[in-house]
Amino acid sequence: MILAIPLLAHLLMSILMLSIPHMTRREILFGVLVPGDFRSTPEGRRAVREFRLAVLIPALAGAVAILLLGLRFVPVFLLAPTTMLLAGMTTFVLQNRKLRAFAIQPQPVRELELSTQPERLPWFAWLGLAPLVLLAAAALYLNANWDRIPANRSSREVFGPLIIAAEMTLWLFAFALATWYGSRRSEPLRRPAVGVFITLGWILALLMPGLAIQPLIKLPAPALVGPAMGIILFCLIYLIKKSRESRGPLDPTPNECWKGGILYYNPSDPVLFVGRRDGAGFTLNLGNPWSWAVLCSPLVLMASAFLVFLLL
Amino acid sequence: MAGSARIRIDLNSPVPATRQIADGLRVELVEGRLKPGSGLPSVRRVAMELGVHFNTVAEAYRVLAAEGWLDLRHGRGARVVERMAPAAASRNEVADYRQRLRELVSQMRARGVSPAKIAAELRALAEGLNS
Numbered sequence: 354m355i356l357a358i359p360l361l362a363h364l365l366m367s368i369l370m371l372s373i374p375h376m377t378r379r380e381i382l383f384g385v386l387v388p389g390d391f392r393s394t395p396e397g398r399r400a401v402r403e404f405r406l407a408v409l410i411p412a413l414a415g416a417v418a419i420l421l422l423g424l425r426f427v428p429v430f431l432l433a434p435t436t437m438l439l440a441g442m443t444t445f446v447l448q449n450r451k452l453r454a455f456a457i458q459p460q461p462v463r464e465l466e467l468s469t470q471p472e473r474l475p476w477f478a479w480l481g482l483a484p485l486v487l488l489a490a491a492a493l494y495l496n497a498n499w500d501r502i503p504a505n506r507s508s509r510e511v512f513g514p515l516i517i518a519a520e521m522t523l524w525l526f527a528f529a530l531a532t533w534y535g536s537r538r539s540e541p542l543r544r545p546a547v548g549v550f551i552t553l554g555w556i557l558a559l560l561m562p563g564l565a566i567q568p569l570i571k572l573p574a575p576a577l578v579g580p581a582m583g584i585i586l587f588c589l590i591y592l593i594k595k596s597r598e599s600r601g602p603l604d605p606t607p608n609e610c611w612k613g614g615i616l617y618y619n620p621s622d623p624v625l626f627v628g629r630r631d632g633a634g635f636t637l638n639l640g641n642p643w644s645w646a647v648l649c650s651p652l653v654l655m656a657s658a659f660l661v662f663l664l665l
Numbered sequence: 666m667a668g669s670a671r672i673r674i675d676l677n678s679p680v681p682a683t684r685q686i687a688d689g690l691r692v693e694l695v696e697g698r699l700k701p702g703s704g705l706p707s708v709r710r711v712a713m714e715l716g717v718h719f720n721t722v723a724e725a726y727r728v729l730a731a732e733g734w735l736d737l738r739h740g741r742g743a744r745v746v747e748r749m750a751p752a753a754a755s756r757n758e759v760a761d762y763r764q765r766l767r768e769l770v771s772q773m774r775a776r777g778v779s780p781a782k783i784a785a786e787l788r789a790l791a792e793g794l795n796s
Contacts, residue, residue, distance in 0.1 A: 461677040465714045467670040467693065467706060537714055605676065605716065623712045623719055 356423045359430040363419060366434050367412035369589075370441040374401050376593045376632040380603060383448040384614015384630040385456045396455060400448045407444035411437040442615075445631065449614035459605035474533055475544055481526040481551040484558025488519050491562030495569070502568045509665040511565060516665075517658045518561035524654050525554040531647065532635060535625030540604060542628055545595045546635055549588045556581045589633075596633035604628050610640075670698040674715055682717045686725035694734050694745065696793070705735070705743040 374382060379389050382397060383404070391397045415433030422429045492515050495502070502511060529550035536543050563577045606627055610619040615631045620640035625647070629636045637644040672689030674682055693699045705711075711722045726743050729735045733748045754762070773783050 458677075462673055462675050463715045464671055464673040465706075465711060467672065467690075467699065472710075535713075537716075539714070607676075621718050622716045623709065624716065 356419060360419050363415055363434045367437055370408050371405060373632055374404060376596055378597060381630050383445055383452050384611055385449055385452040386459055387455050388457060391455060400452055404444050404448055408441045411440045446613040456608055459603055461605055475547055477551060478529055478547050481529055481554050484522045484554050485519055487558045487562060488515050491515055491565055495565060498569055506568050509662055513662055513665055514561045514565050516661045518557045520654060520657055521557050522554045525550045532626055537624055540628055542595055545592060549592055552588055556584050592633040682721045683724045686722060687728045690729055699745050701745050701747040703745050707742055
């Protein structure tokens with residue numbers, strides 16, 4: 354039973370890694386723009402086959418290692434998925450280099466409708482602030498029932514998770530705004546991505562109060578974590594589906610600005626987020642100075658969480 | 666502002682993006698799809714959508730402001746203004762435009778556009794001028 358969770362996590366990550374070539378629309382394979390029917394050519398099939406093999410071997414070896422060594426050598430829980438991820442990423446980059454010989458240039462023509470209509474956020478984006486109400490309600494409930502909380506629980510343990518959840522909710526909301534205003538209108542994943550960030554905020558808002566009220570109302574761990582994991586998985590599948598369904602002209606980001614098909618660096622392009630070429634969703638334009646602020650924001654979040662724990 | 670006003674640029678074109686944007690906007694202004702009083706999208710938004718630098722768009726807006734099409738005021742964005750009728754072009758200027766038209770037609774023929782098609786396009790443009 355102890356091995357079940359790391360084994361499941363490892364297998365889930367392996368499945369995700371194996372499905373990377375299928376997460377993007379047909380015209381993108383290993384981060385390279387290719388003709389729509391390239392995947393069914395011998396070269397396309399070989400590239401996918403080689404990638405699968407390179408992931409499958411460390412994935413299976415890792416699963417066996419977890420089963421055999423897990424109880425005696427705990428670091429294997431981390432080593433197995435890390436090895437598989439490294440193998441997958443390395444093969445991705447190698448396949449990217451190989452396939453560049455078949456790359457086609459993106460359509461260089463860009464068109465813009467000269468609309469001065471203000472950029473309205475989708476209505477559901479505002480739901481991203483609602484979790485704060487839930488967190489506040491949980492905090493008020495805990496405060497009102499402070500006498501019933503066991504004496505060995507400090508205020509840090511009780512309120513800490515709620516404050517951190519509030520910070521993360523705000524962070525996710527800011528991320529949703531940045532995705533909306535920092536990407537092109539023509540980007541088909543713009544709206545779904547905002548929806549996913551808002552949903553993640555809601556997961557936090559349901560999970561953290563659930564944890565915080567444990568001293569008063571015992572909730573079994575699977576009842577808390579199970580639905581959260583289910584929703585995260587659903588979001589992931591939803592994004593992949595939307596990414597695969599994307600139609601219309603491709604975002605004409607220049608091929609030479611993609612490093613290994615994973616990183617986008619184009620100082621001449623003022624956009625902050627562009628559609629990923631290595632999977633579903635968005636990636637940062639590292640040529641935009643704001644991208645570094647976005648990259649550092651999790652560190653700020655962690656530092657502030659640490660401060661909260663120090664001050665409480 | 667007419668909803669159908671749009672501009673397009675070709676990132677691979679030898680013509681600089683600033684000029685493509687200014688030319689595209691001028692077409693919309695001359696043909697009346699951008700009317701006096703209407704606003705233009707912000708420099709930031711145009712630059713993001715077209716994938717060009719902010720300065721490229723800002724320069725195109727400045728060119729059109731210098732020609733009297735736009736009013737650029739800090740914090741208010743770009744607005745289309747009523748343009749005073751320009752003085753009639755001199756004979757030299759007309760000759761210059763004629764030469765540029767001839768060059769454009771030659772370029773089209775060199776790229777394989779048939780003379781009949783070119784004539785049809787020119788006729789359509791001429792009819793647009795008369796209407």
